[in-house]
Amino acid sequence: MVSASVELLRIDGLRNIEHTEVDIRGPCSLFVGANGSGKTSVLEAVYLLARGKSFRGRRSGDLTSLGKEVTRVVGDIREGGEDAVWQLAYLRKRTVRARYVKGVMVGDGAEFARWFVVRLIGEGSGRLFEGEPAVRRCFLDLNLFHVEQRGSEVLRAFKRVLEQRNAWLRSGARGRPLWDHEFVRLGVDLDQARKGLFSDLREAFLVLAEGFPFLKGITLTFRSGWPDGVHLADAVAADSGGEQISGHTRVGPHRADFSLRNRDGELPMSRGQTKIVVCLLQLAFERVQMSRLGYGSVWLLDDLWADLDSRSWGILCSLFRSTGGQCIYTRVGDTDGLEVLGLPSDTRLFHVERGTVVDLS
Incomplete structure (x- = not known):
């Protein structure tokens, strides 16, 4: 490598x-x-x-x-x-x-x-778990850019469609929902790309976590941004009234997130433990990158x-x-x-x- x-x-x-x-x-x-x-x-x-x-x-x-x-x-x-x-x-x-x-x-x-x-670990790295879901999505999608070109292309296309759909909702959602078909198609493709990457990440992370006793029994969980077991098209249709009132799309991969949990729920961590987890996540993504692309x-x-x-x-x-x-x-x-x-x-x-x-x- x-x-x-x-x-x-x-x-x-x-x-x-x-x-x-x-x-x-x-x-x-x-x-x-x-x-x-x-x-x-x-x-x-x-x-x-x-x-x-x-x-x-x-x-x-x-x-x-x-x-x-x-x-x-x-x-x-x-x-x-x-x-x-x-x-x-x-x-x-x-x-x-x-x-x-x-x-x-x-x-x-x-x-x-x-x-x-480049992979950075510094003073602000703790925001990965202390910050909003958008921070974790950005972290996931940056790695998607490096290891899967098609996934990053789908992400860019999805963001454009999401902007158009939200503009339509803000204007009162008049007329036919022209953006729904592309929103669902690209959203499902993006979700599949993220899940494939996250599955490899989870496997590598759990191996690395074995060296740290406080991570015993933990799980790394990904959430798509809409209810499990429901197709994105159905989730969008079910929330049509709510999103027209709010003026923005409330379900979809733009609401995705991941978390570290133990048997009792969210894992409480000190600053040092948070830094360790961030290091292990970066190292896990590095292993995925090297296995897929051959360079680090x-x-x-x-x-x-x-x-x-x-x-x-x-x-x-x-x-x-x-x-x-x-x-x-x-x-x-x-x-x-x-x-x-x-x-x-x-x-x-x-x-x-x-x-x-x-x-x-």
Whole structure:
């Protein structure tokens, strides 16, 4: 199994990093430094290249460095198992953002977006279970995009039809329900694609969960967005009165969700346990991706050790290494005590202070 990897990274005008060039070729890199030093911004730079958007919210402030007009990130990305190195670039000027491959502007559906996959685990990862169902649907559908092209095409078509149907409902639902046939057809196709992916996810997740006693007896459950045992067409027909009053479609795959449960219902979890579950879900999806497509991901692991006991992060570090994907870690603090973190001996070490990155390897 092979994965893409980041070799050289050049960052200009990204938060408190005014300019830096970092060579991170190799299986594992660790960036250490104080809070607010710029460690997470290095991960953000890789994420911008792969996804074209940031994973950080407004609370983190403006993406572009104070006093700068442009944020620019350039990365040399080696395609897994190939000699080819792709130069990717992300550019943001005020509210306009774009990505480039070898100097040519590309969209979100560009070819490299399927094989240059990044998986992030960071401060906000707990929202996967603490947040609204839309967060979990987005997580599921992002993985659907990477492992099943037809499924992602159906998702885009379904969203267009859902918008049209909701517009019809908001206008008073006058005339014949022209969008119902396509809504049901695409909804059923999307549900089947999600269920197929989720079935593989569940199998991989339950194997990984065996290493953590608090997950004994748990189940991972998917809900389609309408009652079990009922066809989507019948569910839509049964709710026609309610949706005309509310002005939006109330049943369908846009209401899908999944949950982690034990014999007593929803599984209560601490922050550390939530982080473990998020890690295992990402690792489970990685196994599905590798089994279906034959390549893995680049891991962006932001202060993985926070909230975890030594046994747990030892197991997780071993699992991340076993994927064969490039791992880019950050850790709050200095270089003391790194030998107990469970990282390989050839890990590249960097110190970050006030936006300046120093290679200590």
